[in-house]
Amino acid sequence: MADAILEVFRGNQEIGGTKQYTVPIAPGMVVLDALHYIQANQEPDLAVRWNCKAGKCGSCSAEVNGKPRLTCKTRMDALPTDKPITVYPMKSFPVIKDLVTDVSWNYRVNKKIPPFTPKPGTDWKMYQEDMDRVQEFRKCIECFLCQNVCHVVRDHHKKEEFGGPRFFVRVASLEMHPLDNVSRAKLLKDELGIGYCNITKCCTEVCPEEIKITDNAIIPLKERVVDEFYDPIMKLVRKIRGAPKAG
Amino acid sequence: MTNQTKYETHEHDVLIIGAGGAGLRAAIEALAAGARVAVVSKSLLGKAHTVMAEGGIAAAMANVDKADSWRTHFRDTMRGGKLMNNWRMAQLHAQEAPERVRELEQWGALFDRTSDGDILQRAFGGHTFKRLCHVGDRTGLEMIRTLQDRGVQMGFDVFMECTIIRLLTDGKRVVGAFGYWREQGRFVVLKAKAVVMATGGIGKAWRVTSNSWEYTGDGMALAYDAGAELLDMEFVQFHPTGMVWPPGVQGILVTEAVRGEGGILRNKAGERFMEKYDPKRMELSTRDVVARSIYTEVREGRGSEHGGAYLDISHKPAEYVKQKLPSMYHQFKELADVDITKGPMEVGPTCHYVMGGIRVEAETAASSLPGLFAAGEAAAGLHGANRLGGNSLSDLLVFGRRAGLGAAAYAAKAPAVAIDDTQIAEAERDMLAPFDRGEGENPYSVHRDLQETMQNLVGIFRIEEDMNKAMGELEKLKQRAARVRVEGSRLFNPGWHLSRDLKSMLTISEAVTRCALARKESRGAHSRIDYPKLDDQLWGKQQNVITRDGDKMKLQQIPAQVVPQELNELLADDK
Numbered sequence: 011m012a013d014a015i016l017e018v019f020r021g022n023q024e025i026g027g028t029k030q031y032t033v034p035i036a037p038g039m040v041v042l043d044a045l046h047y048i049q050a051n052q053e054p055d056l057a058v059r060w061n062c063k064a065g066k067c068g069s070c071s072a073e074v075n076g077k078p079r080l081t082c083k084t085r086m087d088a089l090p091t092d093k094p095i096t097v098y099p100m101k102s103f104p105v106i107k108d109l110v111t112d113v114s115w116n117y118r119v120n121k122k123i124p125p126f127t128p129k130p131g132t133d134w135k136m137y138q139e140d141m142d143r144v145q146e147f148r149k150c151i152e153c154f155l156c157q158n159v160c161h162v163v164r165d166h167h168k169k170e171e172f173g174g175p176r177f178f179v180r181v182a183s184l185e186m187h188p189l190d191n192v193s194r195a196k197l198l199k200d201e202l203g204i205g206y207c208n209i210t211k212c213c214t215e216v217c218p219e220e221i222k223i224t225d226n227a228i229i230p231l232k233e234r235v236v237d238e239f240y241d242p243i244m245k246l247v248r249k250i251r252g253a254p255k256a257g
Numbered sequence: 258m259t260n261q262t263k264y265e266t267h268e269h270d271v272l273i274i275g276a277g278g279a280g281l282r283a284a285i286e287a288l289a290a291g292a293r294v295a296v297v298s299k300s301l302l303g304k305a306h307t308v309m310a311e312g313g314i315a316a317a318m319a320n321v322d323k324a325d326s327w328r329t330h331f332r333d334t335m336r337g338g339k340l341m342n343n344w345r346m347a348q349l350h351a352q353e354a355p356e357r358v359r360e361l362e363q364w365g366a367l368f369d370r371t372s373d374g375d376i377l378q379r380a381f382g383g384h385t386f387k388r389l390c391h392v393g394d395r396t397g398l399e400m401i402r403t404l405q406d407r408g409v410q411m412g413f414d415v416f417m418e419c420t421i422i423r424l425l426t427d428g429k430r431v432v433g434a435f436g437y438w439r440e441q442g443r444f445v446v447l448k449a450k451a452v453v454m455a456t457g458g459i460g461k462a463w464r465v466t467s468n469s470w471e472y473t474g475d476g477m478a479l480a481y482d483a484g485a486e487l488l489d490m491e492f493v494q495f496h497p498t499g500m501v502w503p504p505g506v507q508g509i510l511v512t513e514a515v516r517g518e519g520g521i522l523r524n525k526a527g528e529r530f531m532e533k534y535d536p537k538r539m540e541l542s543t544r545d546v547v548a549r550s551i552y553t554e555v556r557e558g559r560g561s562e563h564g565g566a567y568l569d570i571s572h573k574p575a576e577y578v579k580q581k582l583p584s585m586y587h588q589f590k591e592l593a594d595v596d597i598t599k600g601p602m603e604v605g606p607t608c609h610y611v612m613g614g615i616r617v618e619a620e621t622a623a624s625s626l627p628g629l630f631a632a633g634e635a636a637a638g639l640h641g642a643n644r645l646g647g648n649s650l651s652d653l654l655v656f657g658r659r660a661g662l663g664a665a666a667y668a669a670k671a672p673a674v675a676i677d678d679t680q681i682a683e684a685e686r687d688m689l690a691p692f693d694r695g696e697g698e699n700p701y702s703v704h705r706d707l708q709e710t711m712q713n714l715v716g717i718f719r720i721e722e723d724m725n726k727a728m729g730e731l732e733k734l735k736q737r738a739a740r741v742r743v744e745g746s747r748l749f750n751p752g753w754h755l756s757r758d759l760k761s762m763l764t765i766s767e768a769v770t771r772c773a774l775a776r777k778e779s780r781g782a783h784s785r786i787d788y789p790k791l792d793d794q795l796w797g798k799q800q801n802v803i804t805r806d807g808d809k810m811k812l813q814q815i816p817a818q819v820v821p822q823e824l825n826e827l828l829a830d831d832k
Contacts (some may be wrong), residue, residue, distance in 0.1 A: 022748065038503020038592065050701040054752025055745030059301070061469040064588055065510045067304045083591050096361060106440050107749040117302065124411045126365030135374035141367050145392065148367055148399060149583075152303055187365065195751065234612075 014086055017094040018056070022107045035086050041097060042070050042081040045109070057108035065218060069151030072109050073098040078155045084159045100158040113154055115169050117161055119177050122201055128186055129191040135187060140188040145185035147227060149219040152176065156213035156223060162206045173202030175223045182227035185234065195238040198231055201215035207232070264446045266682070269414070269669040270379065271661070272434060272449035274421050274476060277305035278397070278650060279633025280455030281404035282657030283358075283664065287445060287453075288411045290665035295414040295447060297436065299471050302404070302417050303405050306457050306469060307653065310397030311512035312381060313389030313582065315647030316354035316648050320375040322386035327351040329385050332827045334648060335820075337383040338612070339643020339781040340797065340828070341489065344820045345619035346639040350648070350655045357654035366403040368392055378755050380517045383645040394582045395680040396514045400650060416534040420443065421475065422628070422757055424452065424483040425676055431483060431628035432674040435684050438612070442747025442775040444685055448676060452626070453660045454480055454615060454631040459493075459769070462762040463608035463716070464708040467510040468497055474765035480615045482766060486625040487803040488637040490765070491612035491772035491783045494644055495717045497547035499607025501565035506592045508607040511568065511585060513646040515602070516540040518581050520570040522551070523601070524559040535569035545643045545782045548606040552717050555605065565605030571598055579710040606717055611765075612640040612782065613772070616802065621663030622656055632660035642781025691756045697742030700755040707734050707762060715725060715770050720786040724774045724782040729769050738763055764810075771812050772801040 014035050016030045031052055033044045042060055049056050061067040063082045070081045075089060075096055089095050103111035156175035162168050173181075181194050181202070198204045211224045221227070237244040271287040272282045276298035287294045298305060317330040335342050358376065364367065368390050369377040374735045378387045384619045392399040409415070421436040425446075433448040433545065438731050456476025460468030481487055498511040509571035516522075522540050524530050534550040535542035542550075551566045561567050570578055575598035579586050582597070589595040589602055615624050615631035615640060622630045640648060691697070714727035737758060778792035799814040820828065 036504050037595075039505050040592070043505040049751055050699075050705070053745075054701055054743070054755070055701055055750040057751060059548040060305075061300055061304045061471065062309045063469070064309065064394070064506075064582060064584075065591070067469075070302050085591070098513065098660050105583070113301065120406075121409060125406055128363065134359070136367070136370055137374050138370040138372075141370065145367055148392070148402070149395065151308075151398065184365070187367070190365075216525045 014091050015094040017096045019098045020108050023105050038185055039086045041074055041084040057110040059110050060092050061143055063091055068151030071100055071153045071155050080153055080218050085096055091163055102164045104159040119173050123181060124194060126187060127192045128189045132189050135186050144183050144186050144219055147179045148222055150179050155216045159212045159216045164166050168206055171203045179227045179232055182231055193234050197233045204232055261409055264444050266446040268448040269293045269663045271451050272447050273453045273455055275455035276302055277307040277457055278400055279657035281408050282654050283453045283455060283632055283661035284413045286410050286658045288413055289663040292665040292668055297416045297419045299420050303401055304416050307397045307401045311513040313647050314358055314424050314650040315388050315398045316358045316651055318355045320371055321378040325386035326399040327600035328827050333384050334386045335828055337645040338643055339806055342641030343619055343638030344818055344824055349619060350639055353655045354651040358822055361403050364403050364407045366399050367726030373546050378588055381646045382541045389647040394514050394584050399645055422688055425680055426483050427675050431626050435681050436543050438547050440749050448674045450671040450674060451628050453664050454635045455633050456635045458611045458634040459765045460608045462707055462711045462766045464712040465508040466608040466610060467508055473762045475761045477614055478761035478764040481805055483628060486616040486627055488616035488802055490768040491776050492642050492781060493542060493675045494610040494782045495548045495604055495606040496609035497544055497551055498568060501603045501605040511604050512650055515568060515570050519573055520568050523567045524554045525561055527623030530554050542707035543643055548717060552606055557683035561603045563603055565603045567601035568600035571600055574671035575750060588684030606800055609778045612644055622660035624664055628665045630660045632656040691743035696743040700741040700752055700759055703734060703737045703741060704759055711766055715773060717784050718784050719773055724770055735763050767810055768803045775801055775812055
């Protein structure tokens with residue numbers, strides 16, 4: 011069987027560079043398999059996060075040949091083997107070691123979001139057709155690839171005033187929950203900085219769960235912010251109808 | 258300088274080790290009871306193994322099949338477990354699961370719906386009625402995210418990427434834990450009045466497994482080291498359907514929901530072989546039966562191209578398959594180049610779950626050590642000799658909650674905690690020893706050989722000769738594990754982490770093998786080639802208990818519980 015050459019980032023925040031490893035290719039092999047091969051046979055201290063190895067936990071995100079990917083779902087036979095396969099940590103987060111980054115910012119953003127708050131006296135009847143769009147958002151596995159690729163984070167470093175696509179998806183899942191009863195529009199505008207997003211759809215492109223982040227989450231949320239803060243008529247209508255959730 | 262000032266130290270009322278479904282549910286309940294709570298997890302929050310649970314949560318809500326009730330769920334669970342279950346746990350579980358599911362919904366979980374707007378339930382192996390509340394085939398993700406967000410909002414402290422290497426004891430009482438931060442490699446002392454073990458299972462000791470790197474039996478081994486009892490360790494579940502091809506994905510779970518939704522198993526001759534093994538329930542027989550059936554087909558030369566069976570759902574409309582089994586659709590398409598709406602999957606047994614674990618009381622989840630509680634896969638009792646699909650997620654909710662309550666109640670009355678520095682010093686010395694060795698083996702090669710040993714000698718079908726050999730191999734592996742060498746620094750060093758996880762895996766591997774050798778019968782997931790029949794007279798009436806006796810592992814038999822008359826009547830055969 012042929013060999014592949016992997017060029018993997020080794021190092022920490024202060025010092026680092028790439029190192030090349032030769033790995034024998036097996037049928038159906040994914041990049042994470044290759045990294046595990048290196049750990050088991052060459053360098054046991056190569057730092058990699060992973061859990062399920064089946065695209066369900068979102069732990070093994072990295073940049074393979076410059077593209078943000080889950081390494082457990084990136085097939086070696088889909089990559090050109092005439093040159094080394096590069097594997098770098100996600101660029102938008104500080105490196106801890108090798109491919110492991112500090113993603114704690116995401117957990118801090120999440121804490122700001124008011125939880126699901128049901129309407130008083132609800133009977134807990136919900137219909138599938140009202141839930142389909144929310145279930146799309148609930149597919150998110152928190153791989154943070156969308157956060158990594160978003161230029162507001164990646165190039166403009168707006169972590170303090172911006173929530174990022176992952177948390178717009180999360181807010182959308184709450185705002186569009188058929189039985190939720192609070193508005194998170196002010197949070198979106200003031201603390202999560204949804205206005206910074208200029209809908210380039212980079213997040214949608216990298217989502218391994220194929221969530222249409224921009225079209226189905228961010229744009230409706232932007233509209234909601236506009237309605238609530240910049241459209242007095244809509245605001246009045248909502249007040250009268252007592253239902254802040256537009257279809 | 259004392260250890261209390263030498264190490265980063267945290268103090269809580271309740272310390273929960275493990276942040277999967279059981280740990281998070283325990284944390285929520287302990288918080289609600291007013292305790293100060295910390296949750297420790299080896300991974301990032303939200304990545305625990307619960308996330309991989311696919312098929313659903315079993316709860317007799319009777320939304321689809323109106324005739325369902327807790328009594329039928331109790332009966333199915335007990336019969337599926339070949340009556341080795343702790344009957345009281347099985348009763349509490351069946352009675353409380355529906356309320357636990359409703360609670361999840363009230364915290365924001367969105368289950369698939371019936372046309373009436375209720376929670377939809379699907380069929381699963383061994384369940385008489387359609388009982389599994391689900392979200393497509395990603396139920397575990399929905400559950401963990403719901404619990405995680407609830408807990409974070411309520412305000413527990415989360416210690417992510419932290420591995421516990423020793424329970425700290427004061428006499429017999431458990432008073433906290435000692436561990437290290439995986440990122441930096443620094444040690445940390447976690448003092449607590451009560452500890453809940455919610456660390457999951459042991460599958461990483463086998464080569465073909467659906468389990469992630471985290472599943473190294475830490476909780477059971479730590480509890481054992483501290484003096485707790487382990488129960489029923491011979492009962493290891495091999496899920497019938499793991500992926501078999503390509504090699505890199507071998508063992509990855511193929512949800513039972515494929516069969517729940519109508520998937521059919523065939524051998525290479527196209528025969529629907531379950532007709533031979535369980536003509537009544539067919540593909541929806543219990544997992545032990547289906548796993549053995551597939552294994553037997555393969556062994557007798559009727560396996561699929563890569564040594565499994567064919568599982569086919571392509572007779573259902575493509576859109577239906579994609580809606581009900583979306584992650585299976587993607588998993589096979591991306592990892593195996595198979596479109597499951599068009600053709601069959603190849604599947605075979607994979608080590609999935611351990612029914613045995615820390616022995617606990619049904620009501621409070623208290624272990625045999627004061628101050629130590631256990632829930633979820635780390636605890637034993639509910640599932641007996643074989644777990645039904647869907648009963649794991651409900652287990653996490655029902656007994657996670659009870660463990661949280663039990664631990665908070667214990668902590669409220671417990672005196673202040675005193676930590677013994679010598680235990681900490683000893684644990685630190687052992688942990689750092691692999692760095693100091695001038696030469697020694699790579700921990701990965703020891704792990705590989707352990708997996709081969711357990712896979713080949715203590716697998717689905719067991720025989721005395723093999724298991725005696727396994728005992729010898731485990732002894733050699735222990736020697737090797739004690740001499741491994743670790744390179745590099747303490748900064749996020751997987752080789753170093755594995756050097757400690759290996760010890761836990763070796764402890765539980767020995768416990769499994771000893772119990773499996775002792776149980777001279779076949780029951781549920783424990784199949785002996787040399788004792789192929791149930792032995793109700795002897796082994797139907799006793800259970801294996803493992804304890805530590807100095808450096809030696811001690812195995813004893815205790816009488817099995819007697820099911821009270823009124824519940825026993827529910828268990829009778831229906832003719």
